Amino acid sequence: MKQHRRKITALVVVLLLLIGFFLPLPFYLETPGTAESLTKFVTVNGKKDQHKGRYMLTTVALQQARPLTYLWSKTQPFAETVSKEALMGDASSKTYEQMQTYYMQSSINDAITVAYRRAGQTYHKQYRGIYVMSLLAKSKFKSALAIGDTVTKIDGQRFKSAQQFINYVKRQRVGQKVTVTYTHNKQVKTVTQALVKLPGTKRPGLGITLVDHTRVKTDIPVKVNVGEIGGPSAGTMFTLEIYDQLTGGKLRQGRKIAGTGTMDAQGQVGAIGGIDKKVVAASRAGATIFFAPNDKVTKAEKKADPDYQNNYQVAKAAAKRIHSKIKVVPIKTFSDVVNYLQK
Template sequence: MKKHWRKIGGLAILLLLLIGFFLPLPFYLETPGTAEALNKFVTVDGKRDQRKGRYMLTTVALQQARPLTYLWSKTQPFTEVISQADLMGDASSRTYDQMQTYYMQSSINDAITVAYRRAGANYQQKYLGIYVMSVLANSKFKSKLAIGDTVTKIDGHTFKSAQQFINYVKRQRVGQKVTVTYMHKKQIRTTTQPLVKLPGTKRPGLGITLVDHSKVQTDIPVKVAVGDIGGPSAGTMFTLEIYDQLTGGKLRRGRKIAGTGTMDTKGNVGAIGGIDKKVVAASHAGATIFFAPDDPVTKADKKADPNYQNNYTVAKAAAKRIHSKIKIVPVKTFSDVVNYLKK
């Protein structure tokens, strides 16, 4: 009998361990990631940046929580628990990953635009069409259009923005058939389906979530290949790497320089998430300078969260907490970045 109970007890312990290690929870753990040298990703005029020192993009690591890792996270500094709903909203994992890929590509395009314009090098923006971010369950195009496809024409008409596309569809009626030309895995396809009523409205639509899809063409060739890194937060550092290569590499002067922040086509640096964890990653990689978005704290921010602190403030506190000598530099624009490095 004792052996029988010992066997049951052993199986129970094994089951608990399996649950503890492998049962997925509806939470994600965000921890310090890595500081990646940008010369691995960027080539300008067919050449990689081989000068002394390095520019680095910084990442956070994201993993789905299990019971044991969830408990472990409560004991670890710079580890944040994020609910799946807060991270992804209503999007599926596939849609979320696709969105992160789009945001990364968009940030690269904006970085190229800002770097080339500031360097006085020729560039042109080419509008490709409407990028499909998701397809609604009631869409008649659901079996045809896929996440990541690019719609290039509606009824033979081309457009220069997503808003033009939306305005054209608005003028049609629910149930009316339209012919969509789209790019799927580098193949041009067409399909004709009826429009549906968009949820919560009386307006007709294809039943897709869409954004503009464009690319930048340059006289001096530039290539940015980032693998499976997603999101828009490396925009500022991509801009710096590309610009410095275009202008002869005079800014870095052998230093290890990291940072984060989105970049729009006007050269403005935008706030991002997880900056404290990115400071930790940069410090561990030996960076001596870290560029942090100095986003303004508005009344609306304080009303929504009385304890809100902007990226620069959080980054400074993180560096102090780990006793790092890394210099946290506040920036609002790409000009701030260049002017600081020129000093």
């Protein structure tokens, strides 16, 4: 009888452990990630960065919550729970991942543009077509087009922007058939289907969410391979790594420098999420400088939340909280980054 009870007890323990480790909860855990050296991601003119010190991009670790990891998160000062809706909106996991890939590639394109322009080097922006971000359930093209495809022509016509594409489709009628040329997994394909009425309007459309798909070509070759890292938040650090390599690697001076922030084609730095966790990751990696977006706090934001703090303020508070000696530097443009390092 005792042996039978022990077996039942052991079975219950195993079952509880399995539930604790593997049962997915309906939210995610956000914790400090890593500070990755940009040397392994960026190659300029066929060469890796060999200068002393390093530039680092910082990440936030994101994982589906399980009972045991959720309990563990309660003991961690910088762990947060995030709902799927807050993280992805109404997008599916596949769409969300595809969007992050697009944002990363777009960020890299803008980083190259800003770095090469400031370094006085030649670059050319090539328009590749319309990037498919999502498809409506009622789209007639849903059986052919997939998230991540690039539409290159409509009815044999090429366009130079998403707006030109939209303007052409606007002039057609709901139910009219159009022929779309697109690339899927590097293969060129065509499909002919009818336009549908876009939700909340009387206008015709393919029933896709679209953005411009561009690529930057340079005389001095540059390659950026980020693996599975997604999103636009490493734009500032990519720009810095590329620019420093183009100009002889004089800015770093042996220091470990981390940071975050989006970068647009005009050199403006944008705010990002999870910056407190990124400061923790940078401090753990030994960074002595951390660049943080100093985004403007509007009156509307202050009115909605009197305690609202921008990226720079949150980053500075995080460094203080962990008693780190890391220097948090506020930035609004790429020029702010360069000017600080040239001091």
